[in-house]
Amino acid sequence: MFSFAKLSLAAICTVSLQFAAPAVFATEPSASSQIQISNARVREPIPGRMMSAAFLTLKNTAKHTRKLVSVSAEWAGLIEIHTHLHEDGVMKMRQINSLEIPGGESVVLEPGGLHLMLFKLQLPLEDTLPMELCFSNGECIETTATLFSPM
Numbered sequence: 001m002f003s004f005a006k007l008s009l010a011a012i013c014t015v016s017l018q019f020a021a022p023a024v025f026a027t028e029p030s031a032s033s034q035i036q037i038s039n040a041r042v043r044e045p046i047p048g049r050m051m052s053a054a055f056l057t058l059k060n061t062a063k064h065t066r067k068l069v070s071v072s073a074e075w076a077g078l079i080e081i082h083t084h085l086h087e088d089g090v091m092k093m094r095q096i097n098s099l100e101i102p103g104g105e106s107v108v109l110e111p112g113g114l115h116l117m118l119f120k121l122q123l124p125l126e127d128t129l130p131m132e133l134c135f136s137n138g139e140c141i142e143t144t145a146t147l148f149s150p151m
């Protein structure tokens with residue numbers, strides 16, 4: 001019940017902001033536009049499993065390096081940034097504390113490489129999954145991932 005009330009309130013706020021200041025949204029790029037998130041997708045978990053992975057592309061249009069430090073979503077109890085490493089000939093996943101996106105560059109999170117590890121999923125997942133990415137400068141950006149089947 002609580003999360004439903006929170007969602008409704010967020011929807012109302014969004015609508016009233018759009019009516020109140022359309023010119024500001026149209027002409028002034030916000031700081032968040034320096035990071036562009038695309039192709040966000042969540043792999044459908046194996047039946048019975050409460051964990052999975054998410055992938056996306058982060059593009060930094062600013063001059064300076066930006067650092068992704070945390071990711072959260074209402075439908076996942078915990079989200080970690082992971083990378084894959086070769087260790088003694090074996091591919092292993094390892095959590096990293098932050099992910100740097102150099103100025104003017106893109107970082108791609110994709111199967112077999114960098115990914116967001118999703119734990120404690122609230123099943124079943126919806127087809128569209130909002131999530132929030134926060135950076136070391138305190139900025140947080142919302143994006144929506146789509147659910148995809150690995151088959």
Ligand SMILES: [Cu+2]
Nearest residue numbers: 082093115117
């Ligand atoms: Cu992982």
